Amino acid sequence: MKILMIGGTGTISSAITRQLAASDNELWLLNRGSRKNEVPGNVKQIIADIDDEAEVLRQISDTQFDAVCEFIGFLPSQVERDIRLFKGRTKQYVYISSASAYNKPAANHVITEGTTLANPYWEYSRNKIACEELLLKEYRENGFPITIVRPSHTYCERAVPVSVHGLKGSWQVLKRMMEGKPVLVHGDGSSLWTLTWNEDFAKGFIGLLGNPKAIGEPFQIMSDEQLTWNQIYECVGKALNVRPKLYHVASDFLAATSPKEWDFTGNLLGDKAATVVFDCSKLKRAVPGFQATTRFDEGVRRCVAYILAHPELQEEDPEFDAWCERIIAAQETAMAQALSLQ
Incomplete structure (x- = not known):
């Protein structure tokens, strides 16, 4: 052809x-x-x-x-x-x-x-x-x-898929993991997602x-594999040889408090926050033998290895990093205030 x-x-x-x-x-x-x-x-x-x-x-x-x-x-x-x-x-x-x-x-x-x-x-x-x-x-x-x-x-190998990141991509999330800092996960991390x-x-x-x-x-x-977002972040941490500290924040709060250009309203509320399971039987009827064979834990190891070997992909994002700290501090303050009223 x-x-x-x-x-x-x-x-x-x-x-x-x-x-x-x-x-x-x-x-x-x-x-x-x-x-x-x-x-x-x-x-x-x-x-x-x-x-x-x-x-x-x-x-x-x-x-x-x-x-x-x-x-x-x-x-x-x-x-x-x-x-x-x-x-x-x-x-x-x-x-x-x-x-x-x-x-x-x-x-x-x-x-x-x-x-x-x-x-x-x-x-x-x-x-x-x-x-x-x-x-x-x-x-x-x-x-x-x-x-x-x-x-x-x-x-692909050039970027690790995570749900909460800034305009410069996922590197700052990986960096926070490696530094032992909490990383933001939308909702309670239990919604299902598919990565291909x-x-x-x-x-x-x-x-x-x-x-x-x-x-x-x-x-x-897409793949037939479904993972929770908690499992996705844990796979990323395992590929980095660290245990990630997951910090859960409501999706609508993230959308309301993030810079407009990050478009968390679309990316989260309109996409990643919803549990979805895709039925690919129509594709398999049209393309007999199709099967996605790369598990996410395997694919993300390739991603992490590639990114660590290519410094040009390690673009830091101090604006996103500072915003994460503000969100965590705000939620911790709100929880402390609520507990003080009991």
């Missing part, structure tokens, strides 16, 4: 790029080239801003693709642009949506592709829903051959490319 990926070097897509490059498929990447040195040599790269439609069409020329995969489309206007660019040029358009688009608060903790899409907490998710609706309309009315993919929390290693995700995704059962359909791709 001849496959074009818009993006191709991010957390999710980099694993797909590696696996497709090692296959008999012809892979093209369209992006701005910020990580072009990480791309396998047999991949054709189109270095361009996709919003420059004339330049994209100039470089693509009259090329026909078996699949075009959109990894960096977040707004309906971007999907409309893709329809203009690739209608009549591809046999399949694969749009990466998000499992955060599912109904919040969850009416049922078991999530299938038929679960209602609605998220009043997170604009990011509402935009993904709007993109899906636009594509489904284009498929129904004009036959545009779409496939919608909904990942949940997919991770990107190489596992890639296997399911590639199985949908050129697959006639995928046209016009949504699919969620």
Whole structure:
């Protein structure tokens, strides 16, 4: 197959790029080239801003693709642009949506592709829903051959997945663990979550490319492993050879007291605070043999080892660190005051 990926070097897509490059498929990447040195040599790269439609069409020329995969489309206007660019040029358009688009608060903790899409907490998710609706309309009315993919929390070796962190990522949480400081965990840490290693995700995704059962359909791709957030943080601590001190704070309190740009209202109340269990039986029917095989405790060991070996990924976040101390002090003061009234 001849496959074009818009993006191709991010957390999710980099694993797909590696696996497709090692296959008999012809892979093209369209992006701005910020990580072009990480791309396998047999991949054709189109270095361009996709919003420059004339330049994209100039470089693509009259090329026909078996699949075009959109990894960096977040707004309906971007999907409309893709329809203009690739209608009549591809046999399949694969749009990466998000499992955060599912109904919040969850009416049922078991999530299938038929679960209602609605998220009043997170604009990011509402935009993904709007993109899906636009594509489904284009498929129904004009036959545009779409496939919608909904990942949940997919991770790679470059960042440890935690729920409460600042804009600079997870390193400060790891640093607090190593220094013996408490780390914030939303709620009581007992809600269930699913984490998927990107190489596992890639296997399911590639199985949908050129697959006639995928046209016009949504699919969620993730691991069958569910862990509580307490277990997730404990796995991170074990990978660091420390016993983490978990400090639990209500999700709505974290959302109300954090800087707006961290968007804990969306990230927590609209996503990670809800217990979800994903049913991937639809994917397994379409891609027989798919199975995520990387347990989180194994994947996070790889993450920690990689980050410790790459100082450029150890970006400190003093603003987040100071905020954690303020939140802990505030809760401790409130508890002391409540106890004094007994």
